[in-house]
Amino acid sequence: MNERRIIVKTPASTANLGPGFDTLGMALSLYTWIDMAATDGPTRIELLGGRLKGIPTDKSNLIYKMAQLVYDEAGYTLPELEIAMYSEIPLTRGLGSSATAIVGALTAANVLAGRPLSDQRLLELATAEEGHPDNVGASLLGGIVVAAAGAAGSVDCIRLEPHARLEVLVAIPDFQLATEKARHALPDSLPLADAVHNVGRSSLLTAALAIGRLDLIGKAMQDRIHQPFRAPLIPGMADILARAAAHGALGAALSGAGPTLLTLVDAHSTRKQELERFLLDTLESAGVRAELRWLQPVRLGPEVELLDRSMQDVPLMDWIKGEVKHD
Ligand SMILES: Nc1ncnc2c1ncn2[C@@H]1O[C@H](COP(=O)(O)OP(=O)(O)O)[C@@H](O)[C@H]1O
Numbered sequence: 647m648n649e650r651r652i653i654v655k656t657p658a659s660t661a662n663l664g665p666g667f668d669t670l671g672m673a674l675s676l677y678t679w680i681d682m683a684a685t686d687g688p689t690r691i692e693l694l695g696g697r698l699k700g701i702p703t704d705k706s707n708l709i710y711k712m713a714q715l716v717y718d719e720a721g722y723t724l725p726e727l728e729i730a731m732y733s734e735i736p737l738t739r740g741l742g743s744s745a746t747a748i749v750g751a752l753t754a755a756n757v758l759a760g761r762p763l764s765d766q767r768l769l770e771l772a773t774a775e776e777g778h779p780d781n782v783g784a785s786l787l788g789g790i791v792v793a794a795a796g797a798a799g800s801v802d803c804i805r806l807e808p809h810a811r812l813e814v815l816v817a818i819p820d821f822q823l824a825t826e827k828a829r830h831a832l833p834d835s836l837p838l839a840d841a842v843h844n845v846g847r848s849s850l851l852t853a854a855l856a857i858g859r860l861d862l863i864g865k866a867m868q869d870r871i872h873q874p875f876r877a878p879l880i881p882g883m884a885d886i887l888a889r890a891a892a893h894g895a896l897g898a899a900l901s902g903a904g905p906t907l908l909t910l911v912d913a914h915s916t917r918k919q920e921l922e923r924f925l926l927d928t929l930e931s932a933g934v935r936a937e938l939r940w941l942q943p944v945r946l947g948p949e950v951e952l953l954d955r956s957m958q959d960v961p962l963m964d965w966i967k968g969e970v971k972h973d
């Protein structure tokens with residue numbers, strides 16, 4: 647069979663950006679590649695690189711399940727599949743690895759099926775699977791997204807173009823924190839004053855990002871909905887959020903549900919090394935080892951390649967190595 651081989655490269659994401667809990671997201675320059683083709687043989691799922699260890703390779707795999715969902719929605723019968731996947735996104739660190747896998751798989755399966763589903767339907771399916779629209783919105787639309795999930799599975803999502811001078815420095819701690827666990831740390835209800843605080847900051851942040859008021863970002867990234875409750879799970883976090891701006895960041899936030907800490911930085915800043923030192927020293931004093939990564943906001947959502955016959959047998963890693971050289 648193997649006539650349509652699809653490779654989809656999907657960006658990671660950071661959610662919340664501080665006050666926009668379950669609402670704001672931004673696509674980031676780390677990627678997952680999903681390679682999907684129909685096959686006459688039995689389904690085969692290959693996970694490449696070290697990061698996907700422990701993830702099932704049978705039909706309970708998330709990628710396969712998302713493919714099944716697309717075909718069910720379209721009313722088609724899912725063929726047996728050959729799937730390969732490689733990810734450079736660290737899992738369970740607050741960089742949206744699960745959302746990237748969901749969006750990449752829905753996109754690949756939709757192309758394989760001849761695009762029966764609209765992007766809007768893919769967004770709704772991805773949100774239902776992930777439980778919140780911020781990460782999947784960013785991975786699907788690219789850029790910065792403002793997303794709101796409504797009744798009966800509806801999702802409204804608006805994409806903003808990231809400012810050309812916006813850069814991202816993340817500190818990725820060497821421990822994992824499952825989103826589910828970090829969501830359990832949150833209270834069931836909040837004082838009205840805290841809700842008002844967040845509505846103000848989140849609206850200000852959205853407006854500032856939309857019109858390029860980088861000077862307002864630090865003030866606007868304040869949050870009282872989730873970060874105060876998650877801070878005890880991440881040693882050093884409270885200190886970093888309180889003092890990153892004094893060390894050259896435009897603003898700082900917990901990335902998604904953590905434990906990664908995110909700083910937004912003006913690309914023209916002359917204080918990048920000072921910020922790097924501050925993040926590493928603060929985390930080290932708190933007993934946390936972390937890796938720093940400079941990332942860019944990504945403007946594109948999933949990039950789809952339909953491989954022609956001459957490329958049918960090229961291993962996914964060889965194909966990727968044409969553009970990246972790391973694991
Ligand atoms: N490529 C993938 N294939 C299958 N499952 C994945 C993949 N990437 C992530 N996951 C699942 O998502 C989980 C991590 O999701 P989550 O706790 O929301 O953290 P994050 O999305 O911030 O990395 C992993 O433990 C794994 O079960």
Ligand SMILES: N[C@@H](CCOP(=O)(O)O)C(=O)O
Pocket residue numbers: 659661662667668669739740741742743778780781825828829872901902903904
């Ligand atoms: N809005 C969610 C975002 C979770 O992001 P993840 O990258 O940690 O999965 C939350 O804050 O729980």
